[in-house]
Amino acid sequence: MNSRLDVVFWSYNEMDNFVATFRSIQQVVADIELKLSKFNPKAEVFQLNINQIGSHIEVSPLVWDNLYKCVEYNKKTMGLFDIAYGSSSKESYQLQERLHFDESNKIIGYKIAGTQLDFGGIGKGIALKEVANILDKDGVENAFVSFGGSSILTRGRHPHGDYWPLTLTDEDSQQDEVKLNHHAVSISGFHIRDGRKESHVVHPYSGEMRHRHQMVQVIGQCPVEAEVLSTSLMLAKEEEQQEILSRFEIEKIKMVPL
Amino acid sequence: MGESRRDFLRKIAIAGAGAAMVANPFGQAFAAGGNKKVRIAVIGTGGRGRLLLEHLLIIIKEGGNCEISAICDNYQPSLDMAVKLCVKYKSKVNTFSDYRKLLKDNVPDGVVIATPLHQHAHITIDSMNAGIHVLVEKSMARTLDDVKAMYDVHKQTGSVLMVGHQRLFSKRYLNAMDRIHKGELGEIGQVRAYWHRNKNWRRKVPKDKPELERQINWRLYKEYSAGLLTELMSHQLQVANWALEQVPVSVTGTGSIRYWNDGREVNDNIAAIFSYADGTQFIYDSMTSNKKYGCEEQIMGHKATMELETNKLILEKPPKPKPAPGIAQLISDIKKDTFQSIPVGGASWAPETALKYNGEPIYNSQKGDGTKEELLGFVDCIRQGKNIDWVTAEGYNTSIWSLLTEQAIDTGQKLTMPEKYII
16 A cells, blocks of 8 residues: 554553554555555456456455445545546546446456556555454554554544544644544645645546645544545535535544645 | 875764765865975876866866876877867966876876876886876776886885775765775675676777777777776776775686677676685676666675665665654653644645665765865875875775786686785
């Protein structure tokens, strides 16, 4: 995922085996990367992307379930969240128009030539959801998990407070502290490279990388939905924003205009 | 009159990775240098000679206390181009076509010799016997005996003898060597180096003067040059010896004219392996029909590798990535029993940090390849009347082993240094 994973656990219980939990997290993240990568020839998504129209690929439950979810998110965001793109930016399809799900055989194929999938906008959310499952399974009560600072999952509280205190800052340094316990945070914005701002969210209809916001920060319960929203709201017009937000359950959102 | 390698490095004030160094290391190396204006003549004004001349003219323009007393070349077009260069820098200069006349009539304090290789020895020896200090381009001479004779005359006369291995004066290389010698790379097992070009090395000969072929393309004929060995490999062999603080104990090699089979006599591709007393190997190759890999010296220790030409230090165990600033603060807060917000999303926030390790720079503040610093060093050596013995020895040993490599390739034998050449 080309991103750094930072994990902070704490506990008063000396029996907690955080090393084993962290190894499980590393393993699950590596597994997800191996399935969702569009660069690794062994990855299912890579194989889907090079597959011929009309033929199908057998995929793992993780890829199957998340592709199904992505179709749903594509609809709920009025097409703005789209993990697919075509060979031409002029063509525009809903995600469900591009994919064929063969339910009986659990195989997937592309219906539109040139279709390519890219889980970059949601992959960290999918991974954090799996991390959450590991934390629950291992009984970890207090954790702060960060994927590159832009995708965060919390459990429990800070050892010296009742919550994890997070300050979401923007370009103008207007600080806005949020109290996190059992939460997911997703932040989309410009990437800063060599001091320059670079857009990275592609509009599914125009093919342009034109943000409507400098930054969108979403706080909710589900890390996957937080990612979907922070990405799609970067592109949404004002009237679209209200409609999209009404379709998701979130706790807090901050949108910093350009 | 000499100065040890350790003293030199100490005075030159190399403090470690990324440390700032003085603009002219020799300004500190030789304290209280005096005000005498040093008169320098350049003998041999071909491509390399003019480059050295221009560096000197720049040094003068920048207030260096020296002057160009004369320039000399027996090939008039090269001399004319050098005169133009002097005019460009508003420097009046005497011209000669015979170096003996220059030494007699102009009597400079020092000469910079950049003639074809086979002419180095007698010009150097005549200069030193005339009480003139010498900076001679590498390699020192065409034959082993000439190299030794040059060294012996240097010792007899006390004249400064510096050999043009400019990397010895590059702050990057000085910094790297200091760190290598302090053990930063660990035990060095191998040094590898290569110099690959894709051009024929042949220079244009005037159509109406075909008799100038051997004079102009001297690098291609064994009478005048050992080709890649004396013109390219010698630079990198010097770096290997410097890094290892040793000279080889044996060399074996091979070579051929594989691609530029145009009447030249020197090989267009060569490979050699040098062994050192402690078991270290220096593996070298050079070719002129492919430039993909360019030029590099790789010093390989059990802790790290340095790639000197491209300014890279690559650790065997890459440093662990530091946590993101917000996470680092969180961990620090927990340790200090502090409860404060974890910042994310600010202006300095970097959302994506790839875990790729491509090494790090060795030293970033060296401009150029050390040639200017080498000339500044030569001028200061003259002003002080002080030779840097280990720098002379570096040039000497490198020249000897470059020529032994030629013999090893030509005979197919594994060669050691004959005792009479050991200094």
